[in-house]
Amino acid sequence: MEELLKILRDIRDDVDFENETKLVDGKILTSFDIIQIIGAIDDEYDIAIPAPQIVPANFNSAEAILALIEKLKG
Amino acid sequence: MSLVSLPFYIFMCVLLLLYYRVRQKDQWKVLLLAGLFFYVWSDPFMIIFLLISVFATWKLMLNPVKSHFIWVLVINLGILIAFKYSVNLGVKDLAAPLGISYYTFMTIGYAHDCYDKKIEPQRDLFRYALFVSFFPQMTQGPIGVYQEMMPQLEEYHGFDPDNIKKGAYRILIGIFKKMVIAGRVAYYIDTVYSDPEGFPGLTLIIATFFYLIELYADFSGYMDIVCGISKMMGINLKENFKRPYLSKNIPEYWTRWHISLNEWYKTHLFMPCVTSGFNRNFAKGLAKVFRKAKKGTLRLILPTIIVWITTGIWHGARLSYLGWGVYFAIVMLLSFTTQSYVKKLNEKIHWNKDNVFVKVFQVVRTFVIVGIGEVIFRSESFSDAVAIFRKIVTDTRINASSIAQAMTPFGNGNQAAASVLILSVLILAQLIIEIAKERDEKAFTGHRYIYALAMMVTIVLFGVSGASNFMYQTF
Amino acid sequence: MTMKKTVLTIVAAFALICAAVAFKNAYSCEMPIKNRGIRDAINAGDLKTVFLGSSTFRANIDMPMMDEAYDGKVYDISYGGNELVATVIQYEEIRKRSDHEYGLFVFELGPMMLTQDVSLSDSRVIWDLSWEGKRELWKRMKESGNTDASMMYEYFVTSGMDDLITFPVTEPFYSTRYYKGAKTDETVSPGKDVLENEKFDISREEYVDAQIRAVSDIIKACRGDGQDFIFVESPCYHRLQEDEKYKECRERYLAILKENDAPFILAQDVSFDSGNAEYFEDMNHMSAKGRKEYTKELIRVLKEREDH
Numbered sequence: 001m002e003e004l005l006k007i008l009r010d011i012r013d014d015v016d017f018e019n020e021t022k023l024v025d026g027k028i029l030t031s032f033d034i035i036q037i038i039g040a041i042d043d044e045y046d047i048a049i050p051a052p053q054i055v056p057a058n059f060n061s062a063e064a065i066l067a068l069i070e071k072l073k074g
Numbered sequence: 075m076s077l078v079s080l081p082f083y084i085f086m087c088v089l090l091l092l093y094y095r096v097r098q099k100d101q102w103k104v105l106l107l108a109g110l111f112f113y114v115w116s117d118p119f120m121i122i123f124l125l126i127s128v129f130a131t132w133k134l135m136l137n138p139v140k141s142h143f144i145w146v147l148v149i150n151l152g153i154l155i156a157f158k159y160s161v162n163l164g165v166k167d168l169a170a171p172l173g174i175s176y177y178t179f180m181t182i183g184y185a186h187d188c189y190d191k192k193i194e195p196q197r198d199l200f201r202y203a204l205f206v207s208f209f210p211q212m213t214q215g216p217i218g219v220y221q222e223m224m225p226q227l228e229e230y231h232g233f234d235p236d237n238i239k240k241g242a243y244r245i246l247i248g249i250f251k252k253m254v255i256a257g258r259v260a261y262y263i264d265t266v267y268s269d270p271e272g273f274p275g276l277t278l279i280i281a282t283f284f285y286l287i288e289l290y291a292d293f294s295g296y297m298d299i300v301c302g303i304s305k306m307m308g309i310n311l312k313e314n315f316k317r318p319y320l321s322k323n324i325p326e327y328w329t330r331w332h333i334s335l336n337e338w339y340k341t342h343l344f345m346p347c348v349t350s351g352f353n354r355n356f357a358k359g360l361a362k363v364f365r366k367a368k369k370g371t372l373r374l375i376l377p378t379i380i381v382w383i384t385t386g387i388w389h390g391a392r393l394s395y396l397g398w399g400v401y402f403a404i405v406m407l408l409s410f411t412t413q414s415y416v417k418k419l420n421e422k423i424h425w426n427k428d429n430v431f432v433k434v435f436q437v438v439r440t441f442v443i444v445g446i447g448e449v450i451f452r453s454e455s456f457s458d459a460v461a462i463f464r465k466i467v468t469d470t471r472i473n474a475s476s477i478a479q480a481m482t483p484f485g486n487g488n489q490a491a492a493s494v495l496i497l498s499v500l501i502l503a504q505l506i507i508e509i510a511k512e513r514d515e516k517a518f519t520g521h522r523y524i525y526a527l528a529m530m531v532t533i534v535l536f537g538v539s540g541a542s543n544f545m546y547q548t549f
Numbered sequence: 550m551t552m553k554k555t556v557l558t559i560v561a562a563f564a565l566i567c568a569a570v571a572f573k574n575a576y577s578c579e580m581p582i583k584n585r586g587i588r589d590a591i592n593a594g595d596l597k598t599v600f601l602g603s604s605t606f607r608a609n610i611d612m613p614m615m616d617e618a619y620d621g622k623v624y625d626i627s628y629g630g631n632e633l634v635a636t637v638i639q640y641e642e643i644r645k646r647s648d649h650e651y652g653l654f655v656f657e658l659g660p661m662m663l664t665q666d667v668s669l670s671d672s673r674v675i676w677d678l679s680w681e682g683k684r685e686l687w688k689r690m691k692e693s694g695n696t697d698a699s700m701m702y703e704y705f706v707t708s709g710m711d712d713l714i715t716f717p718v719t720e721p722f723y724s725t726r727y728y729k730g731a732k733t734d735e736t737v738s739p740g741k742d743v744l745e746n747e748k749f750d751i752s753r754e755e756y757v758d759a760q761i762r763a764v765s766d767i768i769k770a771c772r773g774d775g776q777d778f779i780f781v782e783s784p785c786y787h788r789l790q791e792d793e794k795y796k797e798c799r800e801r802y803l804a805i806l807k808e809n810d811a812p813f814i815l816a817q818d819v820s821f822d823s824g825n826a827e828y829f830e831d832m833n834h835m836s837a838k839g840r841k842e843y844t845k846e847l848i849r850v851l852k853e854r855e856d857h
Binding site: 010030031036037038039048049051052054 | 351
Binding site for chain 3: 235239491492493495496523526527530531534535536537538539
């Protein structure tokens with residue numbers, strides 16, 4: 001989780017990723033942010049996130065993102 | 075049928091009567107018939123292409139497998155490209171069927187979402203046809219999204235006088251913007267842009283400023299009319315504009331201008347590009363060269379270029395459209411590749427984003443950058459665009475003589491001062507209203523009857539539709 | 550409740566619109582505009598000489614010099630693109646609304662006016678006319694050509710509305726550009742090169758019957774009122790003066806004048822160098838320099854005629 005938080009903060013240092021649970025629904029992250037997160041995850045974990053998985057539910061919180069990563073890894 | 079014409083208003087009266095009188099379960103059918111009637115009236119022979127697209131897409135997507143999806147793309151894009159780019163393909167310039175750019179995109183959006191299993195395919199051909207043929211959207215959008223529109227189109231809307239009133243008010247606003255603001259600057263822009271070499275720098279700057287105003291007033295005014303008409307039928311369309319000229323940077327601008335088109339591109343072209351294997355490998359390749367690049371930024375480069383070039387040529391087969399696309403591709407690329415450097419710079423100079431002057435600077439800067447793009451878009455040729463930029467930079471003087479010269483393209487000779495005054499008041503009023511609404515959406519909603527009165531009077535007494543009937547001598 | 554408000558709003562809008570349109574059509578001619586137009590001319594009292602023409606007269610006659618020559622009892626009524634049918638109505642309007650004495654009416658002999666469509670060339674034309682005059686001009690426009698609903702709408706509703714609404718602000722500004730109906734701009738010549746190469750092509754112009762009839766109408770109207778009058782052709786740049794079509798139109802115009810025994814002064818009757826580029830701003834309009842030179846000579850010729 002710490003690794004992931006570091007990546008997220010690198011993209012948006014003004015967002016409280018530890019506690020926020022409405023990153024997409026609350027319009028906190030823009031689509032550019034999402035794309036950069038996808039790209040960063042790919043670079044870091046070598047995981048390509050497929051289009052159908054790019055939905056708000058998977059990106060609303062750091063936990064959700066981590067869960068997605070775990071799911072795709074496994 | 076133009077949405078600003080007498081036949082159309084008669085059509086609407088008849089439609090509304092039928093619409094609210096039929097049985098609940100038949101209401102959507104009235105809407106479908108209205109759409110087809112509207113199309114046949116406006117562009118009779120071309121309806122065949124609409125029908126081909128509707129039937130083929132519906133049938134193929136009942137079983138949303140890859141091969142079917144590809145067929146849908148080939149058929150729809152094939153027809154679109156054939157018409158729009160017939161000039162480039164060596165055939166003479168064919169007049170495109172009404173709304174083909176818009177309904178094709180709506181169709182592809184639907185198909186793509188079916189293929190991605192985001193939505194269930196529509197089993198009923200006629201209900202699907204209703205989605206594509208909804209007539210308010212036909213001429214200039216907004217580009218409807220199936221899952222947002224279908225429930226509204228299908229469900230029964232009981233007669234609510236509030237909808238009629240709100241819809242009519244919205245239409246009034248649209249007509250006002252089109253006829254009193256956009257209409258008044260059109261002649262000036264056309265005159266200057268048809269012969270840029272013949273006008274000095276200050277006049278060119280003013281013409282460009284007017285063009286930005288005209289684009290916005292005309293397009294968003296039309297959207298107001300479209301939304302107003304839909305509202306009268308109980309259907310709420312998504313906003314296509316959100317005070318775009320108050321944007322503080324270009325990426326923000328594109329979330330406020332022609333919103334439905336940009337969202338379509340984001341969902342159906344940009345995202346697929348981003349997640350595609352090709353882009354992935356391309357970005358990884360770039361990462362080897364640009365080691366210090368922020369993670370994720372490189373992933374944006376190819377999709378941005380593809381989307382912007384496509385957006386450019388979507389407008390048509392002209393070089394200026396392509397140039398416009400390339401320009402904004404470069405601007406957007408610069409925008410996010412330099413993000414971190416700009417941030418550091420801002421910190422160094424204590425750039426306070428809440429400061430009013432900073433905000434004004436950002437808005438003006440964005441406006442100018444958009445303006446440069448629109449010069450490219452509007453110029454009748456590449457050399458014209460170059461001439462305009464050159465003259466603005468080298469031939470702009472601000473003195474009594476250049477100001478007097480700048481009045482001449484108003485076209486009513488020695489009466490230009492009155493037009494200028496009225497136009498300035500209108501533009502200023504629009505600006506004030508938008509700034510107020512930016513702070514509070516509910517601003518200026520209190521005294522609607524008075525505003526309606528003012529708009530009606532102004533439209534009748536000062537509205538301009540098309541060029542003047544009289545060739546006012548400019549001596 | 551809100552239904553009532555809606556109806557009220559629409560009724561109020563309609564009332565306001567009708568009031569504005571009615572006011573403009575009936576009273577625009579009474580609005581106090583200065584330094585130009587029919588009303589100002591009438592308020593100037595008895596006049597020795599009144600010029601009635603187009604932008605050519607507006608640019609090519611120096612009113613301060615005319616003032617001196619005629620004790621200030623002169624006026625120049627001119628509108629951009631003014632044509633003959635409108636001129637008849639303007640003359641009749643002045644006669645109808647004014648009780649004053651006018652020594653001489655000078656009408657512009659513009660050969661190309663014979664080929665102009667009967668149309669509205671300057672919103673000030675209808676602004677200056679009374680309601681009857683406006684209707685008369687519209688009637689002539691309809692008789693002579695292709696008018697449609699949108700033109701009628703523009704003519705009676707929107708034309709001049711801009712000026713009406715902004716009157717307090719724009720009038721002071723406009724009035725400074727005129728003196729006794731002529732423009733006060735100190736225009737300059739763009740140079741011989743420009744004038745020699747300026748393109749114009751009038752070879753395809755055709756006569757408009759209504760304009761040809763209007764020439765006789767002017768003559769008849771003046772004679773009917775016992776009003777002394779004369780037609781004056783202002784010199785234009787030599788290239789236009791020597792143009793075949795221009796010469797043909799001038800001959801046609803002269804034919805009508807001679808037929809009616811009407812007096813005239815041609816460009817060649819006034820000693821003025823049409824070939825001097827310094828004197829002209831474009832093919833028709835003189836520079837300030839040319840205007841002063843021409844006016845001097847025109848005054849001489851007009852006074853000579855008086856003495857006979």
